[in-house]
Amino acid sequence: MSTIKDVAKKANVSIATVSRVINCLGGVKPSTESRIREAIEELNYSPNVIARSMVVKRTQTIGVIVPDIANPFFPEVIKGIEEYAREYGFTTFLANSDESVDEESRILSALRERRVDGLIVTTASELDSPLVEFEFDSSPIVLLDRYIHKSPYDSVVIDNTRGAYTAVKHLVTEGHTKIGLIGGPSNVTPGRDRTKGYIQAHTDFEIPIRQEYILEGDFKEESGYRLGEKLLAMSQPPTAIFSANNLMTLGLLKYIQRRHLQLGKDITVIGFDDLDLATFIEPPLTVVSRPMRYMGEIAASLLIERINGAEFKEPRKIVLLPQLVIRKSTNNK
Amino acid sequence: MSTIKDVAKKANVSIATVSRVINCLGGVKPSTESRIREAIEELNYSPNVIARSMVVKRTQTIGVIVPDIANPFFPEVIKGIEEYAREYGFTTFLANSDESVDEESRILSALRERRVDGLIVTTASELDSPLVEFEFDSSPIVLLDRYIHKSPYDSVVIDNTRGAYTAVKHLVTEGHTKIGLIGGPSNVTPGRDRTKGYIQAHTDFEIPIRQEYILEGDFKEESGYRLGEKLLAMSQPPTAIFSANNLMTLGLLKYIQRRHLQLGKDITVIGFDDLDLATFIEPPLTVVSRPMRYMGEIAASLLIERINGAEFKEPRKIVLLPQLVIRKSTNNK
DNA sequence: TTGTAAGCGTTATCAC
DNA sequence: GTGATAACGCTTACAA
Numbered sequence: 001m002s003t004i005k006d007v008a009k010k011a012n013v014s015i016a017t018v019s020r021v022i023n024c025l026g027g028v029k030p031s032t033e034s035r036i037r038e039a040i041e042e043l044n045y046s047p048n049v050i051a052r053s054m055v056v057k058r059t060q061t062i063g064v065i066v067p068d069i070a071n072p073f074f075p076e077v078i079k080g081i082e083e084y085a086r087e088y089g090f091t092t093f094l095a096n097s098d099e100s101v102d103e104e105s106r107i108l109s110a111l112r113e114r115r116v117d118g119l120i121v122t123t124a125s126e127l128d129s130p131l132v133e134f135e136f137d138s139s140p141i142v143l144l145d146r147y148i149h150k151s152p153y154d155s156v157v158i159d160n161t162r163g164a165y166t167a168v169k170h171l172v173t174e175g176h177t178k179i180g181l182i183g184g185p186s187n188v189t190p191g192r193d194r195t196k197g198y199i200q201a202h203t204d205f206e207i208p209i210r211q212e213y214i215l216e217g218d219f220k221e222e223s224g225y226r227l228g229e230k231l232l233a234m235s236q237p238p239t240a241i242f243s244a245n246n247l248m249t250l251g252l253l254k255y256i257q258r259r260h261l262q263l264g265k266d267i268t269v270i271g272f273d274d275l276d277l278a279t280f281i282e283p284p285l286t287v288v289s290r291p292m293r294y295m296g297e298i299a300a301s302l303l304i305e306r307i308n309g310a311e312f313k314e315p316r317k318i319v320l321l322p323q324l325v326i327r328k329s330t331n332n333k
Numbered sequence: 334m335s336t337i338k339d340v341a342k343k344a345n346v347s348i349a350t351v352s353r354v355i356n357c358l359g360g361v362k363p364s365t366e367s368r369i370r371e372a373i374e375e376l377n378y379s380p381n382v383i384a385r386s387m388v389v390k391r392t393q394t395i396g397v398i399v400p401d402i403a404n405p406f407f408p409e410v411i412k413g414i415e416e417y418a419r420e421y422g423f424t425t426f427l428a429n430s431d432e433s434v435d436e437e438s439r440i441l442s443a444l445r446e447r448r449v450d451g452l453i454v455t456t457a458s459e460l461d462s463p464l465v466e467f468e469f470d471s472s473p474i475v476l477l478d479r480y481i482h483k484s485p486y487d488s489v490v491i492d493n494t495r496g497a498y499t500a501v502k503h504l505v506t507e508g509h510t511k512i513g514l515i516g517g518p519s520n521v522t523p524g525r526d527r528t529k530g531y532i533q534a535h536t537d538f539e540i541p542i543r544q545e546y547i548l549e550g551d552f553k554e555e556s557g558y559r560l561g562e563k564l565l566a567m568s569q570p571p572t573a574i575f576s577a578n579n580l581m582t583l584g585l586l587k588y589i590q591r592r593h594l595q596l597g598k599d600i601t602v603i604g605f606d607d608l609d610l611a612t613f614i615e616p617p618l619t620v621v622s623r624p625m626r627y628m629g630e631i632a633a634s635l636l637i638e639r640i641n642g643a644e645f646k647e648p649r650k651i652v653l654l655p656q657l658v659i660r661k662s663t664n665n666k
Numbered sequence: 667t668t669g670t671a672a673g674c675g676t677t678a679t680c681a682c
Numbered sequence: 683g684t685g686a687t688a689a690c691g692c693t694t695a696c697a698a
Contacts, residue, residue: 001448003675014685019677029683049446050383050392051675054690059383061447069411075402082429091443094427096415110424113382114394115334254613277610280587336691347669352693362667384691387674 002043010039022047053115061091062303063111065121067099071219071247073273073292074122077144080296081120088304090117097124099219105130112139118303122146125187140306144299147189147317154302156295156318160190163288163322164197164242165204167270170286170324171240172205176268180213180231180238182224182248191219194244194272213238217248224251232259232267239268246273249285253277264328274325283328290322335376343372355380386448395636396426396444398437398454404552404580406606406625407455410477413629414453421637423450430457432551438463445472451636455479458520473639477632480522480650487635489628489651493523496621496655497530497575500603503619503657504573505538509601513546513564513571515557515581524552527577527605546571550581557584565592565600572601579606582618586610597661607658616661623655 004022008015013032020028021036028036039045053059062085066074082092093111097104104124108131111119119141123129126148131141143155171179181198184191195214202209215230217223224243228251231238243249249271253263261267264283271278271287278285298318337355341348346365353361354369361369372378386392395418399407415425426444430437437457441464444452452474456462459481464474476488504512514531517524528547535542548563550556557576561584564571576582582604586596594600597616604611604620611618631651 005675015676016678016685016687017683020684023677027683032683046442046445048448048675050448051387051690052677054384054387054675054692055677057690069408070405072403072405075408078402078427079429082427086428086439086443091426091428091447093424094411094415095419095424096412106419109379110419112379114424115381115383250609250613257613257615276583276608277613280583280590280610280614282590338691348692349670349694350668353668356693360667365667381691384674385693387676387691388693390674 002045003048004045006043007036007039007045010043011036058307059115059117060089061093061114061116062300062307063093063095063107063114063116063119063121065095065097065104065107065111065119065123067097067122067124068219069094069096071245072275073145073246076292077296077299080293080298081300082296084297084300085304088300090300090304099124101125101128101130117307118142120144120299120303123148123188126189127187140303142299142303142306144295145190149189152315154306154316154318156298156302156320157189158290158295158322159319160193160322161197161200163272163290163324164194164244165201166197166322166324167242167272167286167288168198168201169205170326171242171268171270172201172207174240174268176238176240177207178210178213178236178238178240179207180241181215182227182231182241182243182252183214183216184219184244184248186216191216191244198242217244219245219247221247221251221254224248224253225255226251228252228255232256232261237267241267241269243269243271246271246275249273249287250275250277253281253285272322278327286327287325288322289325291320295320335378337378337380339376340369340372340378343376344369391640392448392450393422394424394426394447394449395633395640396428396440396447396449396452396454398428398430398440398444398452398456400430400432400455400457401552402427402429404578405608406478406579409625410629410632413626413631414633415629417630417633418637421633423633423637432457434458434461434463450640451475453477453632453636456481456521459522460520473636475632475636475639477628478523482522485648487639487649487651489631489635489653490522491623491628491655492652493526493655494530494533496605496623496657497527497577498534499530499655499657500575500605500619500621501531501534502538503659504575504601504603505534505540507573507601509571509573510540511543511546511569511571511573512540513574514548515560515564515574515576515585516547516549517552517577517581519549524549524577531575550577552578552580554580554584554587557581557586558588559584561585561588565589565594570600574600574602576602576604579604579608582606582620583608583610586614586618605655611660619660620658621655622658624653628653 004015004018008018095107101124122144141153147157183195215227274287274289337348337351341351354366428440434457455477474486476486480490516528548560607620607622
């Protein structure tokens, strides 16, 4: 692969001049410039940005760590990040921690060795996240979706409590008083806060809370299936279920389907996060939805601002509002 | 951020010696080594692999270009790639071309400037793929899922013709003779070959081919919906439909659902690639499925072999067999 | 067992 | 306008 030196030789100039035209710094005689551009063309020269990064101390890369790329939420978010980042001249390293704190650690080290300019991460666990101890020197970090309490990082999250509250409130409005919860893991904010919203709605509307209705899953499909089964096998089963994420909702729906129960009649369901199935099934499923792509874009924009030196007294926390998308599944009264 | 120099100074040795212990080259007195390791610890030193890559001429990175990260096929494949790559010390750059040839070009340039050691790509279009003209110097490339005719690259693909053939054959066995096709775009092999298999099965089983049954979609959900509508609105509608990818199948199913047609009775469906919906709906959907994760792993392994200098007379083409997963939707006769 | 120094492909600072 | 050259943080002969 040819270097700036080769181009310089071919165009009969010094490498400094070549560098000037590559970087559009001006101050080069037009005739020289065109000679250089020709040489670049002929040699099929491509500047080595990694050599450049050594001297400018910027790699123009950002690392993105997600816990489960197979959860349809993340591909959309990633699209948002990637698109925004590319527009600003950044390339993204994507890594999947598989909800594992250890894996998250390994990825973090690898990314640090690669000197990414910044990081967007959805941590595998708030409490023992490697980010808590992590020394990423001065590279900024933006937390996505999962907040870490008291951390010094910017974050973009959803008002999970509110989202869950709205969902449960909707069920109450529809007349339900026996509402089951298939909750998320309590080691991450989306898990905890959605449960909090569930409880708050019960309190506000003076509906007795039944501990046996509050179940904790792990955001994966299988747990939705299993916990759905558990709820519906009770002697006093709930008449409605709020499921705290898309994959668990999927599992729950599969269980309901398998038991030939009728959605919206035998059991009413509200999910958190939309999914293909939601608009497919009959009746279509009411869900709490959020702007995934936008979340990615915001995260990227916060990060790039920091990379470019923006300073703030406090870490910025962008809280987006989820939206209740009411479909027929909860609309029969 | 501290450098090898800082470590050297702190440990009272030369940078060469530090380098030796970082890279586990041996030949360092144990006492010196432990002094150095201590210094590394204290300074929280992390080697700059991008500086290293300048001298060893290897970045230990691979680029991955997919056309649509929101298609559930790709996240699984990516998982396979990433996992394998990381095991071998490579980090992946992921980029999404959004089925656009121009975007693919831009990504290719960016990745070249970053000097990735190799590339795994699912091209946006076989015919005018930038890869055809592309000079990636000596960096190896592996084609994934979409083959490029006469290209010099290794590839891992599915026997699409066979997969489609098997699917249609199955429909024929079930007694169908009016079989519609929601095909993929003809500018990529999966599109063309699946149509080929559809036709071949008709020929082999002496079923007349009706041109009006052969429709071309774009692998996106909307086209499945639209073409399904078109097929089912015909005066002589097909009794079965073969849909050439998961997203189009989703669209098709949504249409069927919306029209309150009964799957497996009013219309029989076979899809290419599995999807959540397949095991959800009643009756569960028969599909052609393929080992996505494995495809990713294979692609990564071929690539890394090449990166490590393996040479072959001919480009290697790994053709995996898809599997017909027969579920109730086609099993009523 | 350890150190010195050249070199990787750039950018940036000076001179001219 | 243009050219030398130091520097970026490392690896790798080669020397000691």
